[in-house]
Amino acid sequence: MFSIELLIQTLIAGVIIGVLYALMALGITFIYSIVKMINWSMGEFYMIGGYLQYLLIVEWLGADLWWVAVPLSALGVFLIGYLLEPVLIKPMFTTAVERKDDYAIVVTIALLLMLRNLAAALGGPYQRTPGSNLPTVMLGPLPESGARFAAFLCALAAIALFYLLLKKTWLGLALRAAAQSRIGAQTAGVDLFRLDQIAFGIGVGLAGLAGALLAPVFMVFPTSGVVTTVKGFEIIVIGGLGSIPGALIAGVLLGVVESLGASFIAAPYQNVYGFLLVVLVLLARPTGLFGERVRQA
Amino acid sequence: MTALLAIEDLFAGYVSGVDILQGLSLKVETGSVTVVIGPNGAGKSTLLRTLFGLLKPHHGNVRFAGQEIGGREPASIKALGIGYVPQEINVFPLLTVEENLRMGGWILRRDRAAFARALERVLDTFPLLAQRRHEPAGALSGGQGRMLSVAREMMTAPTLMLVDEPTAGLAPALVAQVYELLQAARKAGSTILLVDQNVEDALRHADDVYLIDLGRVRAQGPVREFPLERVSALIKECLLG
Numbered sequence: 001m002f003s004i005e006l007l008i009q010t011l012i013a014g015v016i017i018g019v020l021y022a023l024m025a026l027g028i029t030f031i032y033s034i035v036k037m038i039n040w041s042m043g044e045f046y047m048i049g050g051y052l053q054y055l056l057i058v059e060w061l062g063a064d065l066w067w068v069a070v071p072l073s074a075l076g077v078f079l080i081g082y083l084l085e086p087v088l089i090k091p092m093f094t095t096a097v098e099r100k101d102d103y104a105i106v107v108t109i110a111l112l113l114m115l116r117n118l119a120a121a122l123g124g125p126y127q128r129t130p131g132s133n134l135p136t137v138m139l140g141p142l143p144e145s146g147a148r149f150a151a152f153l154c155a156l157a158a159i160a161l162f163y164l165l166l167k168k169t170w171l172g173l174a175l176r177a178a179a180q181s182r183i184g185a186q187t188a189g190v191d192l193f194r195l196d197q198i199a200f201g202i203g204v205g206l207a208g209l210a211g212a213l214l215a216p217v218f219m220v221f222p223t224s225g226v227v228t229t230v231k232g233f234e235i236i237v238i239g240g241l242g243s244i245p246g247a248l249i250a251g252v253l254l255g256v257v258e259s260l261g262a263s264f265i266a267a268p269y270q271n272v273y274g275f276l277l278v279v280l281v282l283l284a285r286p287t288g289l290f291g292e293r294v295r296q297a
Numbered sequence: 298m299t300a301l302l303a304i305e306d307l308f309a310g311y312v313s314g315v316d317i318l319q320g321l322s323l324k325v326e327t328g329s330v331t332v333v334i335g336p337n338g339a340g341k342s343t344l345l346r347t348l349f350g351l352l353k354p355h356h357g358n359v360r361f362a363g364q365e366i367g368g369r370e371p372a373s374i375k376a377l378g379i380g381y382v383p384q385e386i387n388v389f390p391l392l393t394v395e396e397n398l399r400m401g402g403w404i405l406r407r408d409r410a411a412f413a414r415a416l417e418r419v420l421d422t423f424p425l426l427a428q429r430r431h432e433p434a435g436a437l438s439g440g441q442g443r444m445l446s447v448a449r450e451m452m453t454a455p456t457l458m459l460v461d462e463p464t465a466g467l468a469p470a471l472v473a474q475v476y477e478l479l480q481a482a483r484k485a486g487s488t489i490l491l492v493d494q495n496v497e498d499a500l501r502h503a504d505d506v507y508l509i510d511l512g513r514v515r516a517q518g519p520v521r522e523f524p525l526e527r528v529s530a531l532i533k534e535c536l537l538g
Contacts, residue, residue, distance in 0.1 A: 170406045173392075177400050180389045186351065187387060188449070189375030189404040 002264065009142045010263040011256060016144070016152040018255020020210055023155050024228050025235035025247040026162070027206035033179040033242040034199035035089070037101045040108045042232060043225025044115035045077050045204035049211025050220035051123065052076045057130035064133055070154060070212045077208025082201030084111070089200060090193055119222040127219035151213035158209055159248065162202075166244075175199060179242070207232075227271075234274050238281045240291020250289060253277070300324040301457055301488050302348075307357035307367075308512075309347040316355060317343040319512035325457070325505075330479070330489045332503035332520075334496050334528065336535050340512040341492040342384060345459045348490075349381040350374045361457065376404055380455030380487075384462040386442040387449070390435030394426050394445060397434045401449030415452045422481060423448045440471035447478045451485060458487045464495050476502050496528055510535040 024046060031039045052073035053066075061069050088111060092104040134146025166172035178185040178195055186192055210228065211220075218224065235254055239246025254274050261273030281288065302325040310317040317340045325331045333341050346352045348359060350371040359367035366374055371381075388397050398416055405412040420427040425441065426448055434445055443463065450458055460479065464472045476498060483489055493499035500506065506523045508516040508531050516523075516531055 170403070173396060173399060174403065177389045177392060177396075180391055181387070183351075183383060184387050184389055185400070186371045187349070187375070187381045187383065188400045189372050189453075190400075191370065191372040193370075 005142065006263060008140075010259045012139060012142065012144065013148075014256030014259030015252055016148055016255070017259065018252035019152055019155045019159070019248075020214055020251075021228065021231045021235055021255055022248045022251025023158060023206050023210040023213075024232040025239065025251050026159070026244065027203040027210075028232045029236050029239070029242055029244060029247045030206070031200055031203035032236075033244070034175060035104075035196045036182075037089070037104045038108070039200070039203065040105065040229075041112040041115060042204065042207045043227075043229030044112050044119075045081060045207040045225070046211035046228050047119060047220070047222065047225035048080065048115065049073050049077045049208030050215040050224055051119065051128075051211075052208070053212035053215040054128050054130045054220050058128075063131050066130070066132065066134075066150075066216070067154075069130075070209065073212035074158075074205050074209035077211070078201045078205030081204035082197055085197045085200040086193070090196065093196075094193075116222050116225075123222065125222065127221045129219055130215050132216035145217070147216040151217060154213050155210070158206070162206070171198070230271075231274065234278050236288070237278050238288055240288030243288065243290035246288055246290030301327040301362060302490065303358075303360045304348075305358045305360075307344075307347065307354055307359065309343060309352050309354045309357075311343075311352065313355075317512050318347065318354075320357070321509065321512055321514060323507055323514060323517075325488060325490050328483075328486075328488055329504040330483060330491060330502055331505040331507065332491045332493055332499045333507045333509060334493060334499065334532070335509040335515070336532055337494075339509045339535070341509060342461050343512075344509070345381065345383075345461050345490070345492055348374075348459055349379065375453075378453070378456035379459065380450040380453060380457070381459045382446050382450050382461060382463065384465055386439065387446040388434040388437070388442050390433060392434055393431050394434055394437070395430040397445055397449055398426070398430075398452055401452030404453055415454070419448050419451055422451070422485075439467055440474060443467065443471070443475055444478060447475075447482065451482055451487075454485055455487055458482055458489045460489060460491045462492060462494060464493070464498070472498060496532075497525055500525065500528065508532070508535075 024042065028039060028042050053069050056069035056072055057063055057066060088107050089104050092107055093100045132147035134150055137144045137146050137149045166176055174185060174190045174195055178190065178192065182192060231254065235247055235250045238254060239250030254277060257277050258270050258273050262270040304321060304323045307318050307321045308316045321344065333344065335341055343352065347354055350369050354367045357367065358365060361377060361379065366377065389400065398419055402412045402415050405415055423444060426445060437445060463475045463479065467475065472495065479489060479502065491499060491503065500520055500523060503520050506518060506520050507514055515535060
């Protein structure tokens with residue numbers, strides 16, 4: 001039954017989950033814009049972020065210190081990505097003769113399978129949750145899950161920090177420059193392979209952060225990254241591949257459309273509404289809302 | 298004068314086993330402008346890309362200020378004082394003019410005072426860029442973009458500047474400006490190795506000439522030994538085999 005209260009609650013829920021989806025998409029599009037490669041294993045880094053959050057809270061810190069566990073989990077995922085990139089991705093760009101990015105993409109698919117199976121081997125197929133002691137938050141007259149709302153605020157803070165990193169630091173300047181012209185960055189003296197390593201670490205770290213933040217909201221299990229990976233790719237198709245503002249706006253848009261569809265049409269088809277949005281955007285603007293046409297033929 | 302750059306028997310190319318440079322040897326004297334000319338496909342741009350570390354030599358020596366640099370990564374070569382201005386306009390279109398210049402001073406980033414001095418010096422040298430410092434570089438015209446490319450390199454006052462086809466695609470009215478920019482870089486203390494298809498203008502600004510073809514040096518010497526008629530005849534010979 002339609003009501004203004006339900007509409008507002010649905011919009012808020014959509015924005016909250018959309019911002020968290022956007023974090024994932026931001027990681028995908030960020031890695032693509034610097035390394036020029038799609039990382040298909042992003043969902044698995046999201047999954048690792050969730051497991052790290054679970055382990056930190058259940059084994060060491062407790063649910064009250066979730067806010068300590070979140071940055072530690074994201075940092076852990078950053079380090080895993082930072083260490084894996086020179087071993088798995090860089091050699092594809094330094095040794096392959098042609099279509100280097102294709103080789104690198106295949107490696108990320110292999111990494112996806114390896115990480116997913118490793119998680120199943122180490123943790124079993126069980127669904128786990130670190131739990132949350134956060135009380136329900138009242139947004140005006142409307143209740144919102146405390147864990148969800150905290151995840152939303154942390155995601156906003158992370159996006160703000162990410163923006164400051166890009167805009168206010170030398171590293172951010174080099175990352176923005178390399179996204180526009182890798183050869184230009186090389187002529188400036190930037191060590192591009194090092195920059196790729198850092199960018200890969202940051203990108204998967206964002207996915208890990210999303211995983212850690214959503215661990216108490218959704219369950220953590222070996223394939224928990226699948227749905228968010230799909231959402232992440234839907235968002236970059238809607239927003240435009242390589243566009244950071246596009247990822248943020250499309251993330252919120254996707255979250256809102258899915259929430260509205262689930263509340264006012266039919267909840268079981270929640271994922272379908274996102275795909276419909278993708279189809280509509282592709283029909284109207286094949287490069288996405290903020291993407292630019294690159295391929296000529 | 299002493300040779301700042303000495304290349305001996307250099308073999309390099311884009312694909313293993315297919316060398317574009319076929320035993321090329323060349324010297325660049327300190328403080329000079331040395332121009333490399335030759336027909337299309339001679340290996341001129343490949344030479345500069347190899348010197349800057351974008352391509353790895355398969356054989357031969359590259360010595361800069363007495364130090365072997367062949368096979369090093371671009372970041373390490375840049376840190377030694379070698380700048381590279383590629384053929385295409387080398388700016389970051391979505392960054393502002395000032396951010397582009399900051400990127401030019403990347404290797405100075407840990408020395409704030411040196412970086413600030415370099416930025417001030419370059420903005421003094423290029424008042425037009427100073428006026429437009431907060432605008433995106435993509436808004437600059439072709440000539441201004443080329444100016445920014447050179448200005449970016451001048452942020453670090455490189456000992457050696459590798460300049461690839463600086464006037465390619467520019468309107469004739471802008472060509473003279475580009476050579477003035479190179480002269481300004483030379484006055485600021487940079488030695489210049491220039492690859493140029495614009496032979497007449499390049500000869501006017503150079504001290505030494507190398508004519509290369511099929512990856513080898515066909516003729517070399519001081520520019521006075523290369524009147525335009527001789528250069529035209531040599532290039533014709535290269536083209537006709």
